Structures are given as structure tokens and as C-alpha cells.
Amino acid sequence: MPRWGMVIDLxxxxxxxxxxxxxxxxxxxxxxxxxxxxxxxxxxxxxxxPFQGGEHGTRPELRLVPLPCMHCExxxxxxxxxxxxxLIDREGLVAQVYPRCIGCRYCTTxxxxxxxxxxxxxxxxxxxxxxxxxxxxxxxxxxVVEKCTFCHHRLQRARDQARAEGRPLREGDYVPACVQTCxxxxxxxxxxxxxxxxxxxxxxxxxxxxxxxxxxxRPKVVYLSKGEWGGxx
Amino acid sequence: MEKFExxxxxxxxRPIERTGRAFWISAAILLSIVAWGVFAYLSQxxxxxxxxxxxxxxxxxxxxxxxVFFIGISHAGTLISAILRLxxxxxxxxxxxxxxxxxxxxxxxxxxxxxxxxxxxxxVLHVLRHGNFTSPLLWDVTSIATYLTASTIxxxxxxxxxxxxxxxNFPGRKWLYRTLALGWTGTSRQQRLLDRAIAxxxxxxxxxxxxxxxxxxxxxxxxxQPMWHSTIFGPYFVVGAIFSGIAAILIAMAxxxxxxxxxxxxxxxxxxxxxxxxxxxxxxxxxxxxxEFLTTYYGGEPSHMVIxxxxxxxxFSPLFWTMIVTCFVVPFAMLANNRTRGTVWGTVTAAxxxxxxxxxxxxxxxxxxxxxxxxxLTAATYTPSxxxxxxxxxxxxxxxxLYAVFTKLFPIVSIWExxxxxxxxxxxxxARVQSYLPAPAGVEHE
Numbered sequence: 001m002p003r004w005g006m007v008i009d010l011x012x013x014x015x016x017x018x019x020x021x022x023x024x025x026x027x028x029x030x031x032x033x034x035x036x037x038x039x040x041x042x043x044x045x046x047x048x049x050p051f052q053g054g055e056h057g058t059r060p061e062l063r064l065v066p067l068p069c070m071h072c073e074x075x076x077x078x079x080x081x082x083x084x085x086x087l088i089d090r091e092g093l094v095a096q097v098y099p100r101c102i103g104c105r106y107c108t109t110x111x112x113x114x115x116x117x118x119x120x121x122x123x124x125x126x127x128x129x130x131x132x133x134x135x136x137x138x139x140x141x142x143x144v145v146e147k148c149t150f151c152h153h154r155l156q157r158a159r160d161q162a163r164a165e166g167r168p169l170r171e172g173d174y175v176p177a178c179v180q181t182c183x184x185x186x187x188x189x190x191x192x193x194x195x196x197x198x199x200x201x202x203x204x205x206x207x208x209x210x211x212x213x214x215x216x217x218r219p220k221v222v223y224l225s226k227g228e229w230g231g232x233x
Numbered sequence: 234m235e236k237f238e239x240x241x242x243x244x245x246x247r248p249i250e251r252t253g254r255a256f257w258i259s260a261a262i263l264l265s266i267v268a269w270g271v272f273a274y275l276s277q278x279x280x281x282x283x284x285x286x287x288x289x290x291x292x293x294x295x296x297x298x299x300x301v302f303f304i305g306i307s308h309a310g311t312l313i314s315a316i317l318r319l320x321x322x323x324x325x326x327x328x329x330x331x332x333x334x335x336x337x338x339x340x341x342x343x344x345x346x347x348x349x350x351x352x353x354x355x356x357v358l359h360v361l362r363h364g365n366f367t368s369p370l371l372w373d374v375t376s377i378a379t380y381l382t383a384s385t386i387x388x389x390x391x392x393x394x395x396x397x398x399x400x401x402n403f404p405g406r407k408w409l410y411r412t413l414a415l416g417w418t419g420t421s422r423q424q425r426l427l428d429r430a431i432a433x434x435x436x437x438x439x440x441x442x443x444x445x446x447x448x449x450x451x452x453x454x455x456x457x458q459p460m461w462h463s464t465i466f467g468p469y470f471v472v473g474a475i476f477s478g479i480a481a482i483l484i485a486m487a488x489x490x491x492x493x494x495x496x497x498x499x500x501x502x503x504x505x506x507x508x509x510x511x512x513x514x515x516x517x518x519x520x521x522x523x524x525e526f527l528t529t530y531y532g533g534e535p536s537h538m539v540i541x542x543x544x545x546x547x548x549f550s551p552l553f554w555t556m557i558v559t560c561f562v563v564p565f566a567m568l569a570n571n572r573t574r575g576t577v578w579g580t581v582t583a584a585x586x587x588x589x590x591x592x593x594x595x596x597x598x599x600x601x602x603x604x605x606x607x608x609x610l611t612a613a614t615y616t617p618s619x620x621x622x623x624x625x626x627x628x629x630x631x632x633x634x635l636y637a638v639f640t641k642l643f644p645i646v647s648i649w650e651x652x653x654x655x656x657x658x659x660x661x662x663x664a665r666v667q668s669y670l671p672a673p674a675g676v677e678h679e
Contacts, residue, residue: 023576039288039613040288040289040291041283041288041289042289049608049609050609053611056462058554065386067608069351076456076457079367079368080367080368080369080370080455080456081365081368082360082364082365082370082371082374083356083359083360083363083364084365085359085363086365099361100356100363101352101353101356102351102352102353102354102356102357102359102360103282103352103353103356104347104350104351104352104367105292105293105350105352106370106371106452108289108290108292109268109292109293109456109458109603110456110457110458110563110609111457112457112606112607113292113608114606114607114608114610116288117280117289118289118292118352119281119352120281120282120283120287120288121280121281121283122281142281142352143281143282143351143352143353144352177566180620189471211608212607212608215457
């Protein structure tokens with residue numbers, strides 16, 4: 001089974017947020033609006049967080065880092081779920097089972113990356129948008145937790161396609177919406193275990209690092225950057 | 234079997250015989266607060282948790298604070314009463330019942346807080362059907378359910394002889410008391426069985442009680458979140474729980490004493506002795522808090538220090554320093570002084586102060602760690618909403634109401650144990666003391 005992972009090249013990223021918008025649309029995440037955002041109720045499976053970066057000895061600069069779910073190999077969230085509503089699925093992705101979730105938000109508090117979101121309200125879309133929701137992704141009810149899935153509905157579709165064509169899954173058959181959209185081509189997706197894949201090569205390069213890997217979570221999202229890292233804003 | 238001679242203890246039945254205006258007025262006030270809470274909860278059921286002040290990243294707030302607080306208070310009864318029974322502390326006789334009732338009732342409200350906090354309370358049974366035992370929340374469910382069962386039995390067993398007294402004295406309510414008395418007639422065989430059962434339960438409930446607050450702390454400590462991920466959280470929570478539990482007993486005793494004129498049974502000496510226990514817990518609490526904060530500060534890990542500073546100097550510092558004053562300075566000053574500890578008002582002032590402080594302690598464990606996540610976020614601040622405050626008030630009011638109802642159905646001071654103390658213990662204690670001393674000359678050792 002492939003080990004799906006993502007590489008985000010911060011030296012290429014322009015912080016244009018195209019990935020953020022692509023994610024919202026692809027996954028039927030309702031736009032929050034300024035009022036809810038002000039109250040800390042906005043849901044975004046992928047968001048940009050500010051970090052202090054820059055090469056050693058130079059002026060520190062503000063870096064905006066795209067932050068999806070890390071799909072950890074040792075996720076702190078799945079263990080604490082009292083009802084197995086979040087788990088590592090057969091593809092190694094950290095999945096969320098909406099009909100089972102009781103909304104206790106233990107996983108959201110246990111996640112050190114704060115990438116899990118809770119549906120405080122029933123999701124609502126402005127008039128015309130409601131008609132163009134993606135049929136591949138279920139709309140989450142009020143009171144459950146949701147998160148980035150690495151667009152796993154795309155994986156199902158790619159597997160079906162490959163099976164129909166009678167061939168194995170090839171690199172590039174399955175990429176999440178954010179990766180597909182990135183205009184700077186700063187995001188790469190693939191099998192971390194396949195030595196020929198771009199993600200495997202890049203994630204072993206000298207610029208590669210993972211967020212909060214000292215916590216032992218073994219994230220499958222790898223960042224690339226020159227220079228000093230880790231200074232929080 | 235002749236009728237149990239009540240004698241001067243007949244006054245312990247008076248709250249059950251007669252119900253004055255004061256009771257009805259208090260009940261009306263309490264029930265209107267509960268009704269308000271029901272209204273608040275209906276609005277939460279309709280609109281979901283959006284009616285709370287919770288947000289990203291402060292996913293937990295008042296409900297979880299109250300959960301820890303109520304479960305903490307539950308350590309009042311069963312644990313204290315079990316320890317005093319096992320230690321043959323004779324002064325326990327008039328206070329054990331009032332303590333044990335606190336435990337049984339408050340546990341329901343503790344569990345209720347978790348249900349209030351659920352985004353999908355309709356799915357609460359998923360916890361039984363799909364339970365995941367790697368989750369500390371499931372440890373809680375198991376441990377609290379065991380504790381509730383054990384402490385209900387532990388409350389009920391010593392009630393049986395008293396229920397039999399009620400059965401013989403209140404023919405009007407015979408249907409209730411006859412069933413519950415289980416045919417108690419007070420034969421020596423029954424008494425022997427009961428004594429043995431109570432002694433066994435007293436031993437059993439102690440480890441269960443300790444497990445309860447330990448696993449409550451583990452809900453926090455098992456995560457990797459800064460200032461939650463601490464090895465002393467288990468014992469720290471147990472100490473805090475006993476601390477707030479003793480304070481709860483003192484407050485309940487003072488109210489019962491005043492409302493039902495039981496000055497002859499709840500004497501300053503009872504307050505003094507419990508006050509001494511509270512003083513020990515004050516010092517233990519301070520020791521644990523000091524150890525926890527010094528370790529964090531000295532280690533100086535940035536992600537921990539952010540939270541440390543937000544508590545001691547930042548946004549939460551007014552609450553933090555109020556906690557230090559109410560959990561340590563006030564109770565220490567009141568209880569270390571013989572003159573204030575020997576009085577009812579002195580110990581009760583300390584107890585009320587401790588309750589406020591321990592609630593703040595729980596709030597300061599839950600909220601600051603969540604308010605400062607490891608990765609930078611556009612931080613939102615958490616202010617509890619009217620729904621959360623209303624439900625908290627309703628839970629406290631409902632607890633007090635049910636407690637008052639209990640005092641109207643059953644004697645809140647154990648009649649037969651007082652009786653037993655008078656009849657048997659005086660001799661027993663002097664015999665015990667005698668056995669500690671060297672035998673008088675000329676008497677052989679057994």
C-alpha cells in the first residue's frame with residue numbers, strides 16, 4: 001500500500017491562497033463570513049499560518065505556511081477518540097467518520113497542529129453556491145468534527161479509473177485539489193515509499209523538515225525551505 | 234424485635250416530619266433556576282454549540298471545567314467517609330451520611346456536564362456501542378460508572394437501619410420505606426452482616442475513588458499539549474478533588490446545622506476536625522501547584538512558557554492570583570489559627586474560599602492551554618456565553634434541590650450510628666486505648 005504524502009516547497013510558495021480556495025470548493029466547506037471568522041468559528045481544512053523565517057544572518061521575514069492535516073503516522077487524535085470516529089484508514093490516511101462522531105472535540109484538543117474543525121453551526125452557503133456543491137463529498141451535519149482528508153474521494157475515483165483501464169495506479173492519478181491548483185507548483189503529492197516519486201526524493205533532500213516532529217507524530221506532510229526555521233510569530 | 238428506641242434522637246426525624254416555609258421558598262427559587270437552565274439547554278439543542286462562547290482553538294470551556302469540578306466534589310463523601318470509618322474516627326458518626334449523599338448526587342451532574350458538551354448528544358450511546366479503550370474518555374466512563382455504583386451501595390447500606398426506623402414511624406410512606414428497608418429488624422445476625430458489608434465497601438471505594446480523579450486528569454495529561462502533558466496530574470487532581478470535597482462537606486454541614494437546628498449533632502468539634510483535614514489538603518495543594526509551576530518555569534520550554542506566562546502575568550493572571558489567594562492564603566490563614574478553625578464561620582469561610590479557588594483552578598487548567606496552541610493561529614479569546622453560565626447555575630441549583638429533597642426523605646444524620654456510638658463505642662474506645670498501654674502490674678497479657 002502506498003504511503004501518501006505531500007511536499008510543500010516554501011521557497012516557491014507565494015502565499016496566494018489558491019490552495020485554500022480550491023480546498024473549500026472541492027470539499028464543500030461552507031464559507032464562514034467575517035462575523036463567524038471574528039468569533040473563531042471559521043472552518044478551513046487548509047489555512048495559512050504565519051511563521052518567522054529567513055536565512056541565517058539576514059533580516060527575519062514573515063512566512064505564510066499552508067497547513068493541511070499532517071496525516072501523521074502516529075496521530076495523537078485517533079487514539080483519544082472515544083468512539084473510533086477518527087482512525088487511520090486502509091490507505092494510511094487519517095479519516096473522520098461523520099455519522100459516528102459524537103462531537104466531544106477530544107481529537108481537536110489533542111491535535112498539536114490545530115487542524116481539526118468542529119461544526120458549530122449547520123453549514124450554510126450563499127444562494128447560488130448551494131446548487132454547485134460537489135456530489136463526491138458529503139456535507140457535514142452540525143455538531144461533528146471534520147478535517148482535511150487529502151481529498152480521499154479523488155483516490156477512490158483514481159482507483160476506479162485505473163481498475164477500469166486494467167492498469168496499476170500511476171503517479172499523478174491521484175492528487176488533492178490544493179496540489180492540483182497551486183500555480184507556483186509549490187505542492188507535490190505522491191507515494192513517499194516509492195523511491196522514484198517526486199515526494200520521496202524531495203522529502204529526503206537537505207531542505208526538508210516536518211512541523212513539530214519532535215512530538216513523535218511522524219507527519220506525512222513535508223516542508224522544504226532554505227535557512228533558519230521554527231521561530232514563531 | 235421491639236421498636237427502636239429513638240429517645241432524644243427523635244429530633245433527627247423532624248426535617249422529615251415537618252416542612253417549613255423556608256424550604257418551599259428555597260425550593261421554588263432553585264427550581265426556577267433549573268427551569269431557566271432547561272430553557273437555555275433547549276436553545277443549545279436547537280442551535281448546536283454555536284450558542285456557547287467556544288471557538289477554534291478553545292474547543293473546551295465551562296462545561297469541561299464544571300465536569301472536572303463536579304467530579305472533584307464527588308470525592309467529598311465516599312472517600313472521606315470511608316477513610317474515617319476505617320480509621321475508627323468516632324467523630325465521623327454525624328457527618329458521614331451528609332457527605333455520602335454529596336458524592337452520589339454530584340456524580341450525575343459531572344456526567345451531565347460531558348453530555349452538555351457533546352456536539353451530538355443524540356449519539357451518546359455510541360460510547361457504549363463503539364467504545365475505544367485507547368481513549369482516556371472511555372477510561373472516565375468506566376471509572377465513573379463504577380464509582381457511581383459503588384458509592385450508591387455505600388450510601389445505601391448504612392441507610393437500611395434508618396429506613397427501618399422510618400418504616401416504623403411513618404405509616405403514611407410505608408410503600409417507600411418498606412421496600413427500601415429490605416425487611417430489616419435489627420437482629421444481631423443482620424447487624425453483623427451489615428457491619429461486614431459496610432467495612433468491605435469502605436475498602437473497595439477508596440481505590441475506585443482515587444482512580445476516578447486520576448483518569449479525569451489523564452484526559453488532559455495523555456495529550457501532548459503544553460502544561461497538560463504532566464506526570465503529576467493524576468495525584469495533583471486527586472489532591473484537588475479531596476480538597477474541594479472536604480470543603481463541600483463543610484458547607485453542607487453548616488447549612489444542615491442551621492436549617493434543621495442540629496447544633497447538638499454537628500458541633501464545632503466536627504468543623505474543627507474537618508478543618509484540620511482541609512488544612513492538610515491546603516498545604517498539599519500548594520505543594521503540588523508549586524512543584525508543577527516551578528518545574529515548568531525552570532525547564533523553560535517555549536511552548537510551555539507561553540502558557541505559564543499567560544497564567545502568571547498575562548491574560549489569565551487575575552484569575553490565577555485569585556486562585557492562589559482563595560486556594561491557599563485564605564484557607565491557610567483561617568485554618569492554621571486555632572481560634573478561627575474552632576468556629577463554624579471560620580471553617581466555612583475557608584471552605585467557600587476553597588470552592589471558588591478550585592473552580593478557578595479547573596478553569597485555568599482547561600482554557601489557557603487551549604488558548605495558546607503550538608502553531609500560531611489568529612487567536613480568538615474565549616468568553617463563556619449566557620447559555621453556559623445558565624447551565625452551570627442550573628446544575629448547581631438542581632444539585633442543591635435534590636440534596637434538600639433527600640433530607641426530607643431520609644435522616645441526614647445517621648440515627649443508628651449515633652445510637653451505636655452512644656451504646657457501644659464509649660466502652661470500645663476505652664478498651665482500645667487500654668490495649669495500647671502497658672498492662673497494669675499483675676495482669677497477664679492475652
